[in-house]
Amino acid sequence: MDMPHKAGGFELDRKLExxxxxxxxxxxxxxxxxxxxxxxxxxxxxQRRDAVEIHDLTPLDQAMLSFETNLVSKTLLEVTGCDKINTGALGNVVRQLHVHVVARRQGDANWPGPVWGFGQAEPYRREDLHSFVNTIKDRL
Structure with a gap:
């Protein structure tokens, strides 16, 4: 059984985890x-308990989410050299508030369509995942 990630009463959705x-x-x-x-x-x-929509956050948290989304978007663009950054907070499958930031290239899988619900996920090779994560961390 999956154990949820907990921080100050916050529980990460099991699907996200x-x-x-x-x-x-x-x-x-x-x-x-x-x-x-x-x-x-x-x-x-x-990391806010029971947040489903952006308007569920306080105004200060909304500003912080905007700042962090912009920081991550810019970093992902710089690291990948992609053609377009897609951002979205859909929540149709996982209701817990979360914001997707996706680097897209012309000609990638399902370009120019959305990434959500397209084909089967291709898990990272462990070493590629660690390399990419470390690159993102270093740039942030």
Whole structure:
């Protein structure tokens, strides 16, 4: 049985925990990477209990989420040299508030369509995952 990640009463959704790996803690969010090597795909998860929508956050937390999303987006663009950064907070499958930041290239899997629900995830090789995570950490 999966045990939820807990921090100050916060519990990470089990699906997010299962499908992602830790990268780094930011001021408000835990940054995680989606275990799908088809796209460089990071996820920011505000560590606030019961947050489903951005408007559930305090105004200060909303500003911090915006700052951290911009920081991660810029870093991902610099690291990957991608053509486009996609960001989104959908929450249709996992209700817990989280923001996807995905690096896209023309010609990548499903370009220009969305990454959500397309094909089967291709898990990272362990060494590639560690290398990419360390690069992101170093740049942040």
């Amino acid at each position: 299962r499908d992602t790996w830790d990268v780094i803690w930011l001021g408000l969010c835990e940054l995680r990477i989606m275990n799908d090597a088809r796209w460089p795909w990071l996820i920011l998860i505000p």
